[in-house]
Amino acid sequence: MLFRSLAAAAALLAVCTPVAAQDLDLRAQVAAFIQPTNAARTDVVVAQIRAAGFTPAVEAFAGGTERSGPMEGRNVVFTIGEGEREILLTAHYDAVKLRDGTMSHGVVDNAASVVGVIEAAKILRTKTLNHRIRVILFDQEELGLIGAKKWIEAHGLTNVAAVVNSDVAAYGDTMMYGQNNGAQSAAVTRAVQAVCSERALxxxxxxxxxxxDDRAFSAAGAPVVSLGFQDQIGAHQMWLAFNGGEANGLTEGFVPQVFQRIHSNDDVIAHVDPATIRLVGDTYAAVVQRLDADLAGVD
Ligand SMILES: [Zn+2]
Known part of the structure; x- marks a missing residue:
């Protein structure tokens, strides 16, 4: 009975919680990425960056794989502030082609991250920073991190102090971070953990x-972290699935919910929570600010 009452109370609260107009806008922004081609998604990301008051540059590259054949890709880039040393804030905007030949809606993976990163950029431009922030929205991540590799090839990493990447950040209140990007990434991990602690997140x-895309950067020796968001139980189930080994305690054949959603017909806007996107923007801005301060003397 207790559970039933709690569930009823929670349902009532959910109904009564007012949704701010700006949150509705964030969901609409993510929904705008539902397009028949990745080229159409490029136009959406460019338009949203402009609408946020930044100046996007489109960097075309010769991409594609043996399987897809040659395919032009387009990374979309903008910067905030000045400084020779840069912190990169990145997310891929391309969607995966499903087995039936149609395009995934690509909202959980990864339009929500793109919108969250633009929100973070809007916060960061109001701050005084030691580094220039370069926001890069990559194409062709789903084909094998091609956009990121091509960007590194074209620009090098000489001026890159650190990289913060986001993939799958659409719902839930738990931030996930990878710890497998080499010893060079320890300071980035520390900055993430400091923000979690400061914000009691x-x-x-x-x-x-x-x-x-973090793997393209860590392979090239850059300090990098990959971030995402999920609900708490999903985040812990995913931890067990990837790190628990044979004794992970999960039912045989268990697949964490997020992996049933992405790269499927179920990567749909109903799973995108605008409150999470707001949290993503705030938290990523805090991580970049923390890195900016931590790395100011070290670079
Ligand atoms: Zn992704």
Missing amino acids: QCVGYPAYPPS
Whole structure:
């Protein structure tokens, strides 16, 4: 009975919680990425960066794989502030092509991150920083981190002090961070943990974490972290699935919910919570600020 009453109370609270107009806008922004092609998604990311008051540059590259054949890709980039040394804030905007040949809606993976990163950029431009912030929205992550690799090839990492990447940040209040990006990334991990502590934010660190564009940077020796958001139970189930080994306690064949959603027909806007996107923007801005301060003398 207690559970039933609690559930009823929670349902009532959910109904009564007012949704701010700006939160509705964030969800609409994510929904705008539902497009028949990744080229159409490029136009959406460019338009949203402009609408936020930044100046995007489109950097085309020769991409594609053996399987896809040659395919032009387009990274979308903008910067905040000045400084020779840079902190990169990154997320991929491309969606995966599903087995039936249609495009995933690509909202949980990864339009919500893109909108969250733009929100973080809006906060960061109001701050005085030691580093220039370069926001990069990558194309062709789903084909094998191609956009990130091509960006590194074209620009090098000489001026890159640290990289903060986001992949899958659409719902839940628990921040996930990978801890498998090499010893050079310890200061980035420390900055993430400091922000979790300062904000009393529930965070889960993963010794083994699913790959995203962060791997292109860590392979090239850059200090980097990959962040995401999820609900608490999903985050811990994912920890067990990736790090628990054979004694992880999960039912045989168990697949964490997020992996049933992404890269499937179920990566839909109903799973995107605008409150999470707001939290993503605030938290990523705090992580970048912390890094900016921590690395100011060290660089
Ligand atoms: Zn992704």
